[in-house]
Amino acid sequence: MEVGTSSSSGGGAFEVEQDSEALPAEVEAEAPLWKLIVVSAIAAGVQFGWALQLSLLTPYVQLLGIPHKFSSLIWLCGPISGLIVQPLVGYYSDNCTNRFGRRRPFIFSGALLVIFAVILIGFAADIGHSSGDPLGKVTKPRATIIFIVGFWILDVANNMLQGPCRALLADLSGGDGSKTRLANTLFSFFMAVGNIGGYAAGAQSTLYKSFSFTLTDACDVYCANLKSCFIISAVLLLIVTAVAVTCVGEIQYTKKATEGGEGKVPFVGELFGAFKNLPRPMLILLIVTALNWIAWFPFLLYDTDWMAREVYGGEVNDNGLYDKGVRAGALGLMLQSVVLGFMSIGVELLARQLGDVKMLWVGVNFILAIGLALTVAVTKAASHSRKYDAHGHPLLPNSSVKAGALAIFCVLGIPLAVTFSLPFALACIYSSDAGSGQAGLSLGVLNLAIVVPQMFVSFLSGPWDALFGGGNLPAFIVGAVSAAASGILAITLLPKPRSDGKIVIP
Template sequence: METGSTTDKSPFQVEQAPTTTSPTSSPPQPSQLWKIIVVASIAAGIQFGWALQLSLLTPYVQLLGIPHKYSSFIWLCGPISGLIVQPLVGYYSDNCTSRFGRRRPFIAGGAALVISAVILIGFAADIGHAAGDPLGKTSKPRAIAIFVVGFWILDVANNMLQGPCRALLADLSDGSSDRTRTANTLFSFFMAVGNVLGYAAGSYPNLHKIFPFALTSACDGYCANLKSCFIISVVLLLVVTVVALFSVSESKHSKESFQGGGEGKKIAFFGELLGALKSLPRPMFILLVVTALNWVAWFPFFLYDTDWMAREVYGGEVDDHGLYNSGVRAGALGLMLQSVVLGFMSIGVEIVARHVGEVKTLWGGINFILAVGLGMMVLVTKLAAHNRRYDASGNALPPSPGIKAAALVIFSVLGIPLAVTYSIPFALACIFASDEDGSGHAGLSLGVLNLAIVVPQMFVSFLSGPWDAVFGGGNLPAFLVGAVAATVSGVLAITMLPSPGPDQKQIVIP
């Protein structure tokens, strides 16, 4: 714990343990593993909802009447909210003195907002129709407005929930770099579990039969399935969050512990965030650059993956519900297979890293895999178009088994780099933020790292839709930009991330 002035102190500096210890105190020990597992399991509830967003909502907004070239603007709410909300929540969770702990009040609030948001999204068509939207394939402005409000709330809530969860994992690790990496590996594993469940639910066309009330005059089969998926999402998130909040306790932190025993003065949030950015150590700066380029590569895939399968691979159009919806379900199946690979790879990251030896080699290598995967999506698109089959009426038929298998293989292989993207950057940020008393600045550190994620998302969301429209309305231009960004990210990771050394042991996986 610091004493005195904190003016020139970087919140990312890893402090050395004190050389003397009080005879009545002992060094902090990492919490029991089961506590870390319980908190990490919240990721399954979060990611179930994210899986539904990534696989079903881009097609859904087009069914509500938003053109493809404008659909990417809907996704701006995530980056914009993340730009503000996660650093803000991270900072105030670092300095929270609630009797319930630093992180748990924010986790509870975030979960409540997620549940409210998915209800708005799932029932947007019904609420819009009740407010005056017409039935049929015409544009539904009221449903769109309700959907956008729910979508904004959902992204704010997810940012409010994820940051404190990862920060709580860092708190439970008590500054141990090994335990911090294990905690983030488990978080990544449960993200994979949530993805598998979410994509499986999204790919099953008759899920709405479990909830007969989901099918209404304003909400067709596709909409009813989406609504049913979100109902399951609410139940899952509620269960894992309640279990974690009631089984893992936090100590109350006094205000003095954040103010240098009363001698220091707490810096205002934006001042501390600006100070953190101005005083970034070189490893953290490189981490932000590599992460930013990494997400320039990933976000086009996350934004358009199922739409790519439905349009470019299956040859469907939004108005052609049969073929397009079949492609969306096939894309959800591909994302589920990807999540299975993600789950196994998340557990194996530590093993692979030990054989590779250095973070920069591992991270660079997986970015090259990502670049090749995005490039192969372009190749599969060309092959699908070249081999497109039509019936006697001139309607496109589903792709051949070979084309579909190639697309599914791409989805699956991309689960390998995704496991590293979901674990290593966050573990490094937590390690940089830890100090000797375990209080650390993990919330602020993860908030700053989040800037390297949301700014690229804003860049892609602003430019990909209009750019795709210029090139004919497809998804390929965004994938090509992603492939280039992944390549550059890999090169920078290998050439600029620090090599192992005595002063860098904390940032190198042994």
């Protein structure tokens, strides 16, 4: 089969020569643009919550009394739930015969679970205290358990949402390569919008004043701000999801006689069968994506902690400096999301200038590698320039150190735009080109290349950092090496388009 390259927009970059008979019958072939926008907007609600997780929850678990070297283990729930839930949801959404459609029941159920989860997380300290946890700066076991349960539910719910959302966009694109490209551009753009809102909320130190009930004996100002952020997140997600599932309809899916016979392969068998029958470009895509996420996840996990510890010189419960560093990290993530938003729209132009999607992958991976390596330089500069007050407490870093740290956040928004769009667009296009209509399962397979590296990082980054003194830099260096390896494999293994702009998929 042949897939023609046009340039990437939000990462899509391939136009499909598609037989009209391969189009999914349960959605209209020419969905209007507003439907793509409405469904893509769900990404803003989901990503608002993800932004809060990435910027605030690693510091928060340490405030609950979990040591830094164990905090990464909490994040195992995301990769594990993604490993199991997203392929499972993808498979069953591909085969769902509910009268409301294939994707919408999963999207709406996922949104309700997210709202339940953020209530557990936001009110974990209060629930723990009412169950017997002591006040003060000590380990709070009951609150920790409530938090972990809520965190796991949140990641399961997010995986229930994102896969069907992307699959619905693929359905609405009707197998058209340019429309698939546009849909993924919109999804990436709204992810950036959600990130900006989430990180901006996380950077605020007085947000709790708008929700006065959040400040309690068991929940200090930092906790109250986190609680307020999650309340906003729940309301936003509920609104965008309700609009999408109400305004964008699906025709009830009816299995063909050949699909529902006794020989139907069960989910696990079909998942392994999908691996067995993957075309070579898709296998390469999985490898490059996996290495790319080994690079990304340490930074996504520890970015605000790095800002608070290494750049600001703070420690957990140090009466303010660590919290200021976390908020500065949230500001950096917000600026990164602004870059991400612009890049999500400009990726197509960039791919045209480069003339080769392979070179786009190579370029962004080396940008990621350089950015992660520069965290060492900024950390050393912060350490050498650090000043202390009369009591020996570290003062705020100077403006050049803060500017250097924020610049790293901004630069990394460039490769993030490609990471958030290109692999997903290609997976949808490969599925559409095969005429299978199994976008959900294809995205589930791709998701394994994301969550397995996250499990690897979650297991090893904490002990690895502890081995070298307890900071965040060792994991960042591993990420830089992995990003460089991803770029090298991309330039050596990804198929190169022919002069007529097409790629032959074996």
